[in-house]
Amino acid sequence: xxxxxxxxxxxxxxxxxxxDTSVAHQARIYDYLLGGKDNYTADRAAAExxxxxxxxxxxTARANRAFLGRAVRYLAGEAGVRQFLxxxxxxxxxxNTHQVAQAIAPETRVVYVDYDPxxxxxxxxxxxxxxxxxxDYIDADLREVGMILSQAAKLLDFxxxxxxxxxxxxxxxxxxxGPYEIVARLMDSVPSGSYLAISHGGxxxxxxxxxxxxxxxxxxxxxxxxxxxxxxxxxxxxxxxDLVEPGLVRIEEWRPxxxxxxKGRSSGxxxxxxxx
Amino acid sequence: xxxxxxxxxxxxxGRGKPPVDAIVLRMLLGRQLRxxxxxxxxxxxxxxxxxxxxxxxxxxxxxxxxAYKISDVADLLSLYGVTDKQRRAEVLAMARHSNAPDWWxxxxxxxxxxxxxxxxxxxxxxxxxxFEIQFVPALFQTEDYARAVTRLGHKAAPDGExxxxxxxxxxxxxxxxxxxxxxxxxxxxxxxxRRRVGGPAVMRAQLRHLIEAAAMPHVIFQxxxxxxxxxxxxxxxxxxxxxxxxxxxxxxxxxxxxSAMYLEQRLDVEHYLEVIxxxxxxxxxxxxxxxxxxxxxxxxx
Numbered sequence: 001x002x003x004x005x006x007x008x009x010x011x012x013x014x015x016x017x018x019x020d021t022s023v024a025h026q027a028r029i030y031d032y033l034l035g036g037k038d039n040y041t042a043d044r045a046a047a048e049x050x051x052x053x054x055x056x057x058x059x060t061a062r063a064n065r066a067f068l069g070r071a072v073r074y075l076a077g078e079a080g081v082r083q084f085l086x087x088x089x090x091x092x093x094x095x096n097t098h099q100v101a102q103a104i105a106p107e108t109r110v111v112y113v114d115y116d117p118x119x120x121x122x123x124x125x126x127x128x129x130x131x132x133x134x135x136d137y138i139d140a141d142l143r144e145v146g147m148i149l150s151q152a153a154k155l156l157d158f159x160x161x162x163x164x165x166x167x168x169x170x171x172x173x174x175x176x177x178g179p180y181e182i183v184a185r186l187m188d189s190v191p192s193g194s195y196l197a198i199s200h201g202g203x204x205x206x207x208x209x210x211x212x213x214x215x216x217x218x219x220x221x222x223x224x225x226x227x228x229x230x231x232x233x234x235x236x237x238x239x240x241x242d243l244v245e246p247g248l249v250r251i252e253e254w255r256p257x258x259x260x261x262x263k264g265r266s267s268g269x270x271x272x273x274x275x276x
Numbered sequence: 277x278x279x280x281x282x283x284x285x286x287x288x289x290g291r292g293k294p295p296v297d298a299i300v301l302r303m304l305l306g307r308q309l310r311x312x313x314x315x316x317x318x319x320x321x322x323x324x325x326x327x328x329x330x331x332x333x334x335x336x337x338x339x340x341x342x343a344y345k346i347s348d349v350a351d352l353l354s355l356y357g358v359t360d361k362q363r364r365a366e367v368l369a370m371a372r373h374s375n376a377p378d379w380w381x382x383x384x385x386x387x388x389x390x391x392x393x394x395x396x397x398x399x400x401x402x403x404x405x406x407f408e409i410q411f412v413p414a415l416f417q418t419e420d421y422a423r424a425v426t427r428l429g430h431k432a433a434p435d436g437e438x439x440x441x442x443x444x445x446x447x448x449x450x451x452x453x454x455x456x457x458x459x460x461x462x463x464x465x466x467x468x469x470r471r472r473v474g475g476p477a478v479m480r481a482q483l484r485h486l487i488e489a490a491a492m493p494h495v496i497f498q499x500x501x502x503x504x505x506x507x508x509x510x511x512x513x514x515x516x517x518x519x520x521x522x523x524x525x526x527x528x529x530x531x532x533x534x535s536a537m538y539l540e541q542r543l544d545v546e547h548y549l550e551v552i553x554x555x556x557x558x559x560x561x562x563x564x565x566x567x568x569x570x571x572x573x574x575x576x577x
Binding site: 021037038040041117118121124126 | 459496498543549550554555557
């Protein structure tokens with residue numbers, strides 16, 4: 001199911017979830033790029049086509065996962081945030097948000113949001129069980145901001161700072177679905193001193209030909225729309241925040257750990273901003 | 277993958293990786309042999325001739341279902357045109373280490389071959405996901421419960437044999453407390469909690485044991501409640517084993533009365549993965565599952 005077809009049904013369903021594995025899905029393509037095994041033939045075929053057009057895709061996926069670790073470590077450590085709203089969780093792998101954050105501060109509360117049934121299956125079991133701090137999972141589409149906020153309020157205290165993480169998910173929200181309004185609503189609901197972390201495929205980091213090729217694969221093969229944005233367009237998501245050092249940079253350039261990680265050039269932008 | 281195998285196998289020298297279980301080595305080696313043979317454009321028949329074996333022997337070797345004779349592997353490498361010394365040494369070291377004895381060998385007299393294979397895979401897996409429609413998963417059975425289940429399957433067996441089978445079941449459970457244990461994620465039909473295997477007292481103790489096990493960080497239980505009606509697991513119980521090695525596919529294991537089926541073809545495995553993902557999505561989450569177990573324990577009078 002594509003989210004924009006029937007967003008109103010999400011979160012209030014009674015019957016079994018649709019498991020359409022015949023069409024590629026972004027979360028499972030990402031899993032494949034990261035070397036996971038929770039992907040299906042259609043996902044692998046789409047991923048291989050993407051890699052063919054843009055070989056840096058694999059590095060970009062890994063760099064994005066590594067950025068999640070560095071950003072959460074910064075937010076839980078230096079920034080001292082104790083509440084996370086992680087939207088676009090993806091299929092759990094090693095070093096999920098709550099594991100990174102709770103290793104620093106065990107009392108950290110993490111609410112995960114995703115809408116892929118396979119993510120749901122894993123998240124309900126793997127992300128919320130047997131952990132020291134509190135974690136919860138919401139089955140919702142990013143477009144359902146009201147529902148996300150009201151459900152997240154069961155675990156998170158919105159009078160205290162919250163780190164909102166939107167990694168490689170705004171790519172799935174075309175301009176017609178109001179991505180800037182969605183982010184603004186989320187950040188309006190959290191107090192000053194909260195944080196916003198975003199990573200986003202950069203149209204200006206891809207050649208024209210690659211951009212057309214990737215968009216074409218997505219249109220033909222992937223359940224979600226895939227939208228790439230320029231550095232300026234990504235920067236607009238951070239209106240009302242002050243970017244922490246080093247500002248808006250390529251994913252692998254954000255506070256890299258010296259000597260760690262593989263070398264490469266990603267095709268994504270990222271930043272962390274502090275709400276004024 | 278655990279840092280040391282359950283048998284404490286020696287590390288594979290010169291490979292710089294943690295030691296892996298013998299069966300995983302056999303499977304990895306088998307895949308390499310198949311790739312090398314295919315790359316050399318050699319048929320299984322021709323390869324079989326080379327080592328004075330049959331096509332099916334090559335097939336068993338390439339699926340990791342047999343122990344390797346080092347000289348056979350060396351002959352095949354030559355036939356496949358692998359002359360690089362380092363490369364040959366690596367493959368041959370793998371073959372040697374894949375022949376390490378398995379811990380369950382002493383139970384061989386009561387174990388059919390297909391079940392020995394399962395034990396090998398189970399102790400090598402990094403994730404064990406199962407759907408259970410009848411019985412509590414063997415890794416979580418109490419001794420009394422295991423005895424009752426074993427009696428059902430082996431009515432005519434002498435007490436000594438029943439004891440041995442129960443002992444094997446309990447021995448398998450050691451993998452839950454080893455360093456670097458696998459994630460064990462079991463989805464059970466509510467019937468598993470309600471069926472009074474061994475009588476109410478045995479079942480109550482079993483349910484309490486499950487509730488305790490649920491607190492282990494690498495153990496996840498989910499129950500599909502009766503209220504959910506028909507569900508995707510209508511086909512019956514099965515287990516999906518996943519290995520840490522990227523090269524190894526997931527293996528689906530389906531036990532039947534006198535044999536077992538292993539599926540590792542991508543399309544088959546994907547089908548079962550879909551079913552178990554769907555079941556996990558529909559089943560009660562872990563916390564609610566424990567509450568239902570507590571309720572079942574109270575109601576088992």
